Amino acid sequence: MTFRYNKALVIGGSRGVGRDLSLRLAGRGIATVAVARKQADLDSLRADTPAIETVALDAAGEGVAEKLLTDHAPDLLLLVGGHSPKMQSIAEMSWRDFSAAWETDTKIAFQFTRAALLGPMTEGSAIVSFASGAAIGGSPLSGGYAGAKRMQHLVSNYGQWEAERRGLGLTFTTVYPKQLIAGTGIAEQASSAYAAARSITAEQFMSQWEKPLTPQFIGDQVMELLAENAGSATYGITASGREIMS
Numbered sequence: 657m658t659f660r661y662n663k664a665l666v667i668g669g670s671r672g673v674g675r676d677l678s679l680r681l682a683g684r685g686i687a688t689v690a691v692a693r694k695q696a697d698l699d700s701l702r703a704d705t706p707a708i709e710t711v712a713l714d715a716a717g718e719g720v721a722e723k724l725l726t727d728h729a730p731d732l733l734l735l736v737g738g739h740s741p742k743m744q745s746i747a748e749m750s751w752r753d754f755s756a757a758w759e760t761d762t763k764i765a766f767q768f769t770r771a772a773l774l775g776p777m778t779e780g781s782a783i784v785s786f787a788s789g790a791a792i793g794g795s796p797l798s799g800g801y802a803g804a805k806r807m808q809h810l811v812s813n814y815g816q817w818e819a820e821r822r823g824l825g826l827t828f829t830t831v832y833p834k835q836l837i838a839g840t841g842i843a844e845q846a847s848s849a850y851a852a853a854r855s856i857t858a859e860q861f862m863s864q865w866e867k868p869l870t871p872q873f874i875g876d877q878v879m880e881l882l883a884e885n886a887g888s889a890t891y892g893i894t895a896s897g898r899e900i901m902s
Contacts, residue, residue, distance in 0.1 A: 659883055661782070663687040665730035667715045667764060668737015669708075670697035672840045673786065673833075676875040677734060682708045684879075689728050691715055692737060716760050721767040725776035732882070733772065735765055735785040735808075740842050741798035743849035749799050757804035765808040769815040772826060779825030784878065785812045789834040789892075797849050809890065816888045830890045831878060832901065838868035867895035 664681045668674040669690025675697075682688040682705050689709045692698050698710035709728075713720060715737065725733075738761035742753045765785055772783055790798065791806035812828045819826040836843040844858070851861040862868065877898045881891065890901040 659684055659686060660780070660885065661686055661732040661882070663728065663730045664689070664732040664734065665724060665728055666690045666734045666736060667768070668692060668735070670694065670701050670710075672736075672837065673871045673874050673878075674734070674736035675701055676871040677736065677878060678708055679705055680875050680879055681732075686732070689724075689730070691724065716763045716767070721764075721771040722774075722776065725768070725771050729776065729778075731778065731781040733768060733777065733781070733783045735768060735783070738764065738786075739801070739804075740845065741795075741801040743797045743845050744799070745797065746799060754799035756799070757801040758807070760804075761801075762804045762807045762811065765811040769811050769828070773815060773818055773822070773824065777826060781825075782827045782829065782882070783812070783815065784829045784831060784882075785809070787830055787832045789832060789836075792832065792834070795846075797853065798846065827888050829881070829888060831874075831881075832890065832892045833869060833874055834892045834894045835865050835869040836862065837874065838862065838870050840871065865895060869893070869895045 664686050666674050666678045666688065669678040670692035678688050678690045678701060689711060690698060690701055691711045691713065693712065693714055695712040698712055702708060702710055739757045741757055785808055787809045788805040790802040791809060795802045809830045812830045816828040836846055847858040847861045851858045873895060874893055877893050891898045892901045
């Protein structure tokens with residue numbers, strides 16, 4: 657594979673899919689900056705690949721998007737990280753619990769999209785945003801998470817529309833993992849909650865998919881998309897591969 661990118665900024669780059677992509681990008685000689693909230697997770701990442709630069713902060717903070725894009729000048733931005741929703745019935749949630757993903761995932765997408773459009777990202781740069789299969793089918797035990805991830809996709813679409821209107825030469829792509837990603841914290845929480853609601857085990861719940869979807873497989877698919885310069889589109893990924901979504 658060959659890549660046209662010189663510097664990548666990975667939001668949520670210390671765990672799961674974000675970690676896998678950070679390691680892959682750095683391994684390809686692309687200067688890589690991983691951003692996450694927890695310093696311990698970033699230290700673990702650096703221990704594996706010292707060449708990766710790490711930044712510990714909350715990417716949803718006010719002014720953070722502009723600062724990161726200005727300080728690091730990436731031509732590839734990956735929005736991977738986000739909120740791990742509290743798994744409860746809507747009847748048991750507070751509004752704060754219900755809306756938490758809007759204040760993280762959707763807010764991060766909005767702020768980085770806006771910052772990219774207003775100048776720090778140059779012509780030819782790409783923004784890849786990770787939504788969730790919950791945004792397609794709903795998720796009654798994770799409150800507003802499904803709607804927040806759907807809005808994240810729409811924000812990416814709006815960014816592409818505005819980039820074309822302004823002639824900026826930016827590319828916005830949305831990726832939908834359409835299965836729970838095995839081995840991640842969200843998958844463990846969600847499978848346990850939905851299994852309990854159905855009086856089955858978490859293993860039985862996850863077995864609805866013939867093959868597990870892993871961070872490594874998603875990493876394979878995304879790296880191929882980047883190498884192909886696939887352009888503005890929406891992709892669904894299952895353990896069987898990827899597909900263009902309408």
